[in-house]
Amino acid sequence: MLKLYRFLKPYTTYIAVIIILLCVQVLSDLYLPTLMADIVDNGLANKDVDYILHLGRFMLLIAAGGTLCAILATYLSSKTAVGFGIILREKIFTKVEEFSLHEFDKFGTATLITRTTNDVTQIQQVSVLIFSMMITAPLTCIGGVIMALQQDKELAWVLVVTIPILFTVIGITLKRGLPLFKVMQKKIDKLNLVLREKITGIRVVRAFNRIEKERVRFDDANADLMDNAVKVNIIMAVLMPAMMLIMNLTTVAIIWFGAIRIEDGTMQIGSLLAFIQYATQILFSLLMLVMLFIMVPRAQVSAVRINEVLATNLDIVDPEKIELASSERGFVEFKKVSFRYPGADQPALSNITFSVKPGELTAIIGGTGSGKSTLVNLITRFYDVESGSILVDGVDVRAMSQQALRAKIGFVPQKTVLFSGTIAENIKYGKENATMEEIEHAAHVAQATEFILGVEAGFDHEIAQGGTNVSGGQKQRLSIARALIRKAEIYIFDDSFSALDFKTDARLRAALKPEIADATVFIIAQSISTVKDADRIIVLDAGQISGIGTHKELIDTCKVYGEIVASQLYEEELA
Numbered sequence: 001m002l003k004l005y006r007f008l009k010p011y012t013t014y015i016a017v018i019i020i021l022l023c024v025q026v027l028s029d030l031y032l033p034t035l036m037a038d039i040v041d042n043g044l045a046n047k048d049v050d051y052i053l054h055l056g057r058f059m060l061l062i063a064a065g066g067t068l069c070a071i072l073a074t075y076l077s078s079k080t081a082v083g084f085g086i087i088l089r090e091k092i093f094t095k096v097e098e099f100s101l102h103e104f105d106k107f108g109t110a111t112l113i114t115r116t117t118n119d120v121t122q123i124q125q126v127s128v129l130i131f132s133m134m135i136t137a138p139l140t141c142i143g144g145v146i147m148a149l150q151q152d153k154e155l156a157w158v159l160v161v162t163i164p165i166l167f168t169v170i171g172i173t174l175k176r177g178l179p180l181f182k183v184m185q186k187k188i189d190k191l192n193l194v195l196r197e198k199i200t201g202i203r204v205v206r207a208f209n210r211i212e213k214e215r216v217r218f219d220d221a222n223a224d225l226m227d228n229a230v231k232v233n234i235i236m237a238v239l240m241p242a243m244m245l246i247m248n249l250t251t252v253a254i255i256w257f258g259a260i261r262i263e264d265g266t267m268q269i270g271s272l273l274a275f276i277q278y279a280t281q282i283l284f285s286l287l288m289l290v291m292l293f294i295m296v297p298r299a300q301v302s303a304v305r306i307n308e309v310l311a312t313n314l315d316i317v318d319p320e321k322i323e324l325a326s327s328e329r330g331f332v333e334f335k336k337v338s339f340r341y342p343g344a345d346q347p348a349l350s351n352i353t354f355s356v357k358p359g360e361l362t363a364i365i366g367g368t369g370s371g372k373s374t375l376v377n378l379i380t381r382f383y384d385v386e387s388g389s390i391l392v393d394g395v396d397v398r399a400m401s402q403q404a405l406r407a408k409i410g411f412v413p414q415k416t417v418l419f420s421g422t423i424a425e426n427i428k429y430g431k432e433n434a435t436m437e438e439i440e441h442a443a444h445v446a447q448a449t450e451f452i453l454g455v456e457a458g459f460d461h462e463i464a465q466g467g468t469n470v471s472g473g474q475k476q477r478l479s480i481a482r483a484l485i486r487k488a489e490i491y492i493f494d495d496s497f498s499a500l501d502f503k504t505d506a507r508l509r510a511a512l513k514p515e516i517a518d519a520t521v522f523i524i525a526q527s528i529s530t531v532k533d534a535d536r537i538i539v540l541d542a543g544q545i546s547g548i549g550t551h552k553e554l555i556d557t558c559k560v561y562g563e564i565v566a567s568q569l570y571e572e573e574l575a
């Protein structure tokens with residue numbers, strides 16, 4: 001957790017002020033019982049009303065000062081802790097934004113969300129305690145012992161007996177409680193995972209009548225978390241009364257033995273009262289330390305989880321010496337590229353070599369899982385190659401800045417993603433400063449105008465979270481418009497026409513042609529009609545190129561392509 005506290009730098013002044021305020025508060029708390037003893041022993045005993053009033057006023061002043069310091073310290077502690085939470089969330093978010101797809105796969109979405117929200121909240125809450133108690137508890141404890149001894153040294157043995165008993169109880173509790181605290185976050189992760197899957201996949205859950213099964217899965221995760229929380233709370237429920245019992249027995253012992261000493265004439269009543277208060281302060285400060293010992297390990301687990309994210313070595317980083325691409329635009333070259341997903345036995349791509357130049361349309365076709373998406377994901381450098389190299393405009397993509405590389409590319413992913421916001425804002429996502437004319441033109445080319453103007457608010461129509469209020473085909477067209485508005489040098493359409501009907505597909509491709517005539521275009525498609533006019537077709541089979549050429553060339557030379565054509569002709573004949 002200390003590692004995380006390096007981010008507290010902007011709050012150094014606040015923390016210094018908090019420490020000073022808390023020291024003043026502790027000193028005032030420690031001084032009050034001595035003043036009270038003075039009133040009892042000298043004021044009350046001598047029936048000196050002036051003395052009582054004078055000291056009483058002084059006590060009020062000290063108490064008011066202490067309270068003011070406590071309020072200010074709590075206010076500043078909360079402000080610092082909340083600010084710290086904001087900094088942590090920002091750091092995690094920025095780091096996660098830099099993650100490659102490999103790192104996303106490694107962590108998983110659910111845990112990344114819990115780490116950014118729940119774990120940060122843990123740290124935030126514990127920080128408030130730490131800021132106040134780390135100073136107050138030890139200072140009160142040490143100061144309390146010194147002040148108690150000043151009142152009466154002989155009674156100190158009561159504390160010598162009580163404190164080890166208190167520590168034994170605390171020790172037993174911590175031994176049982178800590179492991180439970182530590183697994184708490186993991187169980188919250190699990191709950192988030194199940195909940196997320198259930199909510200995002202609600203249509204499938206309903207369609208397959210799995211509501212009951214999913215409910216059981218959720219209930220299991222919920223019950224698991226509850227079991228753990230109940231166990232933790234039972235321990236806490238036992239601990240608190242046990243501590244109070246020890247404290248009350250200590251008071252009884254002090255009064256008992258104190259009374260004997262008063263009877264002997266070796267102690268005054270005021271000193272006994274002050275001693276009781278100091279003993280309570282000491283035990284309370286130990287109680288605060290226990291709270292810290294309980295809360296800190298749980299926050300420690302959260303801190304480790306946050307540090308894991310922050311300390312992740314990024315797979316894909318910009319090189320120290322960035323090479324600028326040549327003035328050539330849109331040249332893409334694969335040189336003996338092989339790639340394997342982490343942990344996979346077989347490479348997803350092996351020995352891929354080809355080159356394309358601007359103005360050319362390259363289609364990629366192949367069976368499912370043959371490596372088509374993987375191939376285009378390597379151009380955008382979502383992953384790095386295992387061997388070989390990919391050059392864009394003559395420069396290895398690993399030597400370019402990711403920003404410069406991706407600025408060249410208009411990417412339409414296989415799984416369409418839209419963001420909540422208006423249709424215009426979603427298209428503008430491709431070019432921040434796009435004008436309304438550019439947005440309308442991109443929508444027109446993507447054959448989206450008709451449906452956009454069909455909805456009441458037109459371009460201002462709000463897209464729901466995840467794009468659930470538009471159809472699959474409409475989503476694809478908006479996603480195409482978002483890529484087109486970039487006026488990119490390289491376009492990648494990963495199976496982007498699959499949800500379009502035959503007529504819209506044909507119209508879109510016709511409108512697209514002049515628009516991207518000068519660019520380098522990659523189209524991944526399943527249908528021969530989409531690829532057959534391409535300048536070059538790459539046929540992939542189990543991660544390897546089984547043929548490269550035009551439709552005409554491949555029909556005679558590539559067996560896999562021949563089979564795809566035959567299967568689709570057969571389907572057309574059947575239709």
Ligand SMILES: Nc1ncnc2c1ncn2[C@@H]1O[C@H](COP(=O)(O)OP(=O)(O)OP(=O)(O)O)[C@@H](O)[C@H]1O
Pocket residue numbers: 105341342344348366367368369370371372373374375414
């Ligand atoms: N994130 C991943 N982690 C591990 N393996 C993956 C990952 N993504 C894809 N693969 C594997 O890599 C291989 C190629 O996948 P890829 O998505 O490139 O195929 P594709 O040809 O685009 O398939 P489809 O036409 O079904 O989209 C497949 O065997 C797949 O299981």
